[in-house]
Amino acid sequence: MCEKKGVPGASALTEEEKKNGVRIALAGNPNCGKTTAFNAWTGAHQHVGNYPGVTVEKKEGWTRCGNQKVLLVDLPGAYSLTPYSMEERVVRDVLAPENAVERPRAVIDVIDSATLERGLMLAVQIRELGQPVVLACNMMDEAKRAGIAIDLEKLSARFGVRAVPTVARSGEGLDRALALALEKAQKPCEPLVLAYGPDVDPALQRMSALISEKKLLVERYPARWTAIKILENDEVVLDQIRKADPDAARDLEAQRDALAAHLSSTHDTTPDAVIADYRFGFINSVLKDGVLRKDNAKDRLAFTDKLDKVLTNTIFGPVIMLAVVYFMFWTTFIVGAYPQGWVEDFFGWLGELMTGVLPEGLVQSLVVDGVIGGVGGVLSFVPLILIMFLIVSFLEDSGYMARMAYMLDRVMRAFGLHGSSVMPFIIAGGIAGGCAIPGVMATRTMRSEKERMATMMTLPLMTCGAKIPVFLMLTAAFFAENQAGIMFAVTLCGWAVALLVSLFLRKTVFRGESTPFVMELPPYRLPTLRSILTHTWERGWMYIKKAGTVILAISVILWAALTFPALSEKQSAPFEEKIAALEAQIAPLDEQIAALKQQLEGAPADAAMSRALADATEQKAALEEQKSETENALASETVRNTWGGRIGQFVEPVFRPLGFDWRTDVALISGVAAKEAILSTMGTAYSIGETDPDEPDSLSARLAADPGWSKTVALALMLFVLIYSPCFVTLVVLKNEAGGWRWLFFSMAFNTGVAYLVAWAGTLVGRMIWG
The missing domain is CATH 1.10.287 (Helix Hairpins)
Known part of the structure; x- marks a missing residue:
């Protein structure tokens, strides 16, 4: 089975590993229960980030097996080690990194027991790569109920690895799987060698010999595995070989092309197809003679199929989906109103306390108006975000989220997007109240980079929760007779502009063929409370950390910009x-x-x-x-x-055609820092002091009585705020996810330009209606 000389895993644990922990990877197909198992092993001892150079999420967590500390690396879900997607490339790079010290000692491959044949395909490739593997045959309880029987002893003997029955939801079998992985990590093993037939095997032998002779990537991959990847036209491996030895690369590619021509002329097939066929043949040979029995099996998917006939029905499906999404946000705002009020009351009390404790002056203003006012306004949304993601996590883990993407794929494709774009749009504020930051992060699962970029760039056009107070204030001032209708129209406008802009971007900046929407619809399952709470806390904590870092800095800068220089x-x-x-x-x-x-x-x-x-x-x-x-x-x-006021007056001529004066311009500039700052800045700029977000009527009344304001100006401002530059935190996330500063500046400039045009069109419509 697995390691080569010089690669960790071929010997007993070092003293450093005994002290600091053994690295073990957790692999598996999507929807196999891998993350549930990871959460069960690690609990709260997790840290989340991104793998270097890519936007794929990196999750690691600590656990113990006896007295031994273990670092579990939760790999992205993958079906193979051929990098068709960013996730699959990450899986391979983690299992065979450039730095051998970072190579996992062993791999626990979590497999859905009901789809054992498909799950073993990844296990075969991990063994060919040269890693010790333990099979965690998960969801054994569901497989048994469906009448599926697996002889794990025979499976272990035939496949050459230990197979353990597990139920990740309850934790059954997980300790045993981890103990076996630690045991395998300390024993020498050799890569799995499969026979690929009389045509392919001789070519593999010649190519392996050349790779070994030239020492091409031998410290990272087994020579035969590298040869297989060349026959599969793996561009990542080919590029690595071309850089290491261009002459050897040409020789290896020539051998590949010769084999491909031979297989095409004699069997009408390709090397990668032959390799895949033989792998499946090996898996079928392992599972025959009673290893896997389905003779009396019930249809495990019967319940799922019955639900899908209703939930994905052409007519009823979209109606139910809209009802589910509406219920999600209705629950978020109704239930979240209470804890949100408590958080706001707490920061109000804290502000009053600090006002009484600190002497009147700059320090008091900084603490109360800058820090407490700025950060407190952002943190007041934490209860809403936690409740929203609690429901979203339930929908994801239950399997319904995949159905939503499936049903909306046709609509999104008409505008150059993808079915996988649906949930990022919803999370970003497709139903008023979301947030663009987690929406942008949700695009990580998209395989097409062009479609992913177009989705990311249009997500900030949605009606996020930070914009809603501005819309409520303006509707109260100028559209009190039909506030609900105006808010609904604003939400629809966000969707319309986002879809049209995405179509424009896909035809210009992000041109490329649309990718087929192929996804696995997992069976419906009842999620575990622990899994839902873990996912919810991970997302909520990321928001809280940003409020305590970036938003804090922005609040202080904004306070300073509207405080200095003081009047003489x-x-x-x-x-x-x-x-x-x-x-x-x-x-x-x-x-x-x-x-x-x-x-x-x-x-x-x-x-x-x-x-x-x-x-x-x-x-x-x-x-x-x-x-x-x-x-x-x-x-x-x-x-x-102040400097902020001076900047507002400087840009005032640009925005005068929209009806905005310098005070509104100052508020819009502060809105680039954080959309939550628009209301408070307008309150200050319009000389009525700090605006209470719970009682915006004072600002509404002031604007309604101001001769420079009208329904037309209010409409233009609502459209502009809806569309213009994302907030600073979203811009930073876009920069990180898109991979460069140019996309940060592109989003600022492009969105603001579109906002100006749409708002100007709104003024024309407003003048036609209201004069």
Whole structure:
């Protein structure tokens, strides 16, 4: 079975491995229960990131087997070691890395017992690569209920590896599989050598000899395995050989081409087809004579097929899907409103506490307005995100999510996208309230890079949860008679613009053939609570970490931009003098009102005194209104004088055709940092102080009364906010996922350009309707 000299796994554990842990890989087909097993082994002792250079998620976790510490590497789901997708390339690179020290000591291959034949195809290739393998025949309980019987002793003997029955949902058999993997990790093994017939085997022998002689990749792969990959036209291996020895590469490719020509002329086939046929032949020979029995098997998929007749029905399927998605977001907002309120109340209390503790000045403003206000506004969405992903995780693990992608594939393909684009769109805000960040991350499962890029670039056009407060405020101010209809129209507009933009991008920037939507529809299963909670926490924690890092930094920068430079004494003196004069006039009125009230208490009604009290109260109210207007004017001038205000005034001519003034422009600029900042920035810029997100009516009333605002301007602003540049965190995620700074700047510029055009069109429509 597996290792070559010099490769870890051929000897007993080193002292460092005994102390720091043994690396064991966890492989398997998609939907085989591998991640459930990984969660059962590692629990909360996991860390998630990306593999270097690619966007595929990397999950590792610690566990113990007896006294031995083990580092489990959860590999992406794969059907083979031929890199048809990014995930399959990652699997191979982890199993046979350039750095031999990072090579796993052994592999636990998790197989769905009901699809044993298909699962063994990956196991065959891992053994040919030269890795010790333990087969974890998972979901044995479901296989038994379906009437499928597997003789694991015979399977182990014939396949040359140990096979263990497991039920990952309950943890049954997992300890045994891990113990066997540790045992295999310390024993020498040789790569599996299969016979591929009289045509292929001689060519493999000649090519293997040349590879060994030239020492091509021999420290990474067995020579015969490398030869097989060349016959399978594996471009990754071919590129590696071309770089190592161009002359040997030409010789090996010539031998491949000669074999291909011979097989084509004599058998009308290709080398890779022959190799696949012989592998399946080997698997069938292993499973015959009672190893796998299905004679009395019930149809395991009968229940799934019955459900699919309804859930994927041409008519009822889409209706049920929309109902499920609506229920998901309805539950998110209804149930999440309570914990969200608690979080908001907590940060409100914390802000009041710090206001009382810290002396008035810059430090207090930084802590209360910058840190607590900025980060608190973002963290208030955590309960909603956790609830949403709890439901999404249930839909994923149950198998229904795959059906949603299947049903919407035809619609998405009409616009150059893919069935796999559906869930990223929904997560990003396809049903109002999502978030583009997890939506972008959800595109990692897409195989076509062109379709994936087009999907990523259009996800920020959805109605994410951070934009909703802005829309609610504007609808309350200008469309109070039909708020629900306007919100629904905005959501539909996001979909329409996203699909049209994606079609444009697929015809221009990301041109390429559409890939067929081929996916496995897994059987319906009841997910485990532990698996759902683990997935939910992983996603929620990523959001929380961003709020505590990037959003914190943005909030501080935004606070500084709207605070400095302060007005000079000369600039602020006229306002302060007027305020002081008004206070001087209000003070005697306060005394007069207090005296009149005291005289009227318990005395007979005196019309003259009552009239005097009313007059004094009216005068005081008028003076206080003047004072408030002066304070607002001072605040407005203060914001106008800051760097943020100056930038707003600088760009004002550009946005004047849309009806936006410099104060709105400042809010839009802050919205690039975080869409949550638009409301609070508008509140400050319009001189009414900080806006309470729970009570936006004050800002709504101010805008409704402002002569520079109208329904047309409100419509234009809603369309612009919906479409323009993603927030900073989303931009960073796009840069990381797309693989370069150019896509960050492309998304900013392109989305803003589209937003400007759509908003300008909105002003034309608005003028036609409202004048």
